[in-house]
Amino acid sequence: MPAGMAAFSQGEYDRRIAKTRRAMEAAGLDAIFVTDPSNMAWLTGYDGWSFYVHQGVILTGEGAPHWWGRGMDSNGARRTVWMEDENIHAYADHYVQSTTDHPMEDLCALMARLGLAGARIGVEMENYYYSAKAHAVIVAGMGNARIEDATALVNWQRTVKSDEELDFMRRAARIAEKVMQVAIERAAPGVRKNDLVADILHAGITGVGEDWGDYTAIVPMTPSGLDATAAHLTWDGREMRAGEATFFELAGCYWRYHTPICRTVHLGKTPQKMRDASEALNEGLAAGIEAARAGNRACDVANALGAALEKAGIKRGARCGYPIGLSYPPDWGERTISFRDTDETVLEPGMTFHFMPGIWMDDWGLETTEPMLITPDGPAEPFCSIPRQIFEK
């Protein structure tokens, strides 16, 4: 066993591997090749900002997983994964961002050495870190294998969190509360947005007590006024102004585990239409949390929210939540379940969501959201405790 930084117990990794193998068996797969950094980390402990080059984890029907990546990152694998050195495979640097050689040529040779030349192999066709070109090279290079789409196969195994994972998320939740408090406290007319974001990031990375802050998979979203009509604008150097609302879409992150949360600040007296919307939104959040029970479906949460908003004349039209946990950029969602009226996934105890009903109107935006845990009985348990309101300053 290496001197690595693998964050979880071996029992936890064994549980994950066994669960994933059951899913592989159900899908008729001999092996999977996963490139989603979150899936790589969940299976092996691997942690590094190396996902901008090709890398992945191979899991077959037996033995430990295989880490495969760029030579200069294999040292990082040795420092972070729980497997022995012989399960760490490096490719040469001439493959990196080359216009003539592709790293997947090296991967094909490795898969052949692992006895997978004629195997059924699942790949993550819908992933940021599995390009169309990578797939083409693998399909061409593994002529006798069957390459099948196993998108989100591992992600689905991650939906129910273990106690070890929930412990990480609760630590992240304390950090999330801290960053949101900083955002609310420091927001004021005349404050440059980038200075506010600097304070938010400082608070988040400093963390809470011994719980150090990790980088979040999405940077702080902090748009004001008309910019808050858009969901995903980042900051610039303009000053905050009286009469404008700003929403803060932030997260705490502890060792790659996220707890995101959103609140809205209004500088000066809040217009009546926003107060009305906030009241309806709070009713919807309460109804959704009430509906987010083990045995209910994802759509039940969306419908409970929708009914409350509709009474107030607000039509959203977008999904209102997604699973959260271990994540790498560019998304802190897990890309499996969606809180939307067509998603009939049954909720299970230990699932964790960001219940995220942002409202983006023509000339203002409002976000009050809750990260929450599905419990064995009763409504969902919010991870954070920050009053649900527009913070008027």
Place this chain on the structure above:
Amino acid sequence: MPAGMAAFSQGEYDRRIAKTRRAMEAAGLDAIFVTDPSNMAWLTGYDGWSFYVHQGVILTGEGAPHWWGRGMDSNGARRTVWMEDENIHAYADHYVQSTTDHPMEDLCALMARLGLAGARIGVEMENYYYSAKAHAVIVAGMGNARIEDATALVNWQRTVKSDEELDFMRRAARIAEKVMQVAIERAAPGVRKNDLVADILHAGITGVGEDWGDYTAIVPMTPSGLDATAAHLTWDGREMRAGEATFFELAGCYWRYHTPICRTVHLGKTPQKMRDASEALNEGLAAGIEAARAGNRACDVANALGAALEKAGIKRGARCGYPIGLSYPPDWGERTISFRDTDETVLEPGMTFHFMPGIWMDDWGLETTEPMLITPDGPAEPFCSIPRQIFEK
């Protein structure tokens, strides 16, 4: 024209479009569909953290480009791009991270409306934001079109920077100097790494004077001791220790334009082997900068470095530089030219690189690097002025 935040003059955007169209013509393409967020921003000004869902820009042979993306992000497009509203196209939210519907179905319909049903269309097959699945849906949905690989076609147009872009990079360089100074000043035995990173991020986002800091496409790399043998480990909550070297791989970022730079700090007396390596590295850097002249080739820089290192008995084996400028996560390189012995690209005035010869040995790591500009005559001009040395504290 919208009230947007397009950062550059219309003349600059016109230059970019014309240059890209010449490359399209040379490649025999009627249109390109680009999903690289840097290419999208470079062509249209679009700026938002929305690349975790499918989106892109279509450029045909005439008229303004078309922005295409998720409904809730079209407001962000209206706020940031230079085109009129009719060139902003939104897809419905039920496509988002759905297991049954794919956003590219909507894109195919749009391309047909734009008259591209039988066209030769270039796509970026090797890109984080163009999945294997997305490609499969497009190929299936555009049966009469020819879908061709146009990876890096736009990236190559970005290699030579305009004066407007260089102005942004020089602002980013001042921020880079500031963050490196903070890192060097605050590093000390007993300082938790996350607290140091919090200070680094705070300094970077605060920026310099009116030049606000933007998020960098890679988070700070700050590994110490044995962790510094690995290229891409991020931080945790452990304290810095006497007797250990830490390398800082940081960047300043102004409005998405990056200037990365690396330096190494040693807490306590630096071992002779590291001092020797640093001296050889400095000779190599000087020789490489001298060789980085317009008319010389990328490999000339790599070979000049390699010769100096080899004299000192150091074999690197990895590329030692890449182009820099406008970038989004997960990479601040432009993924075109590489400083390596096989890359014969001729250097042109206005090209900008991170000359990045990191050294990762068995039990220590050392990084001294320079962001630099190829000038019309003479050696490359470093963007930053920080002494090239191991900072001993």
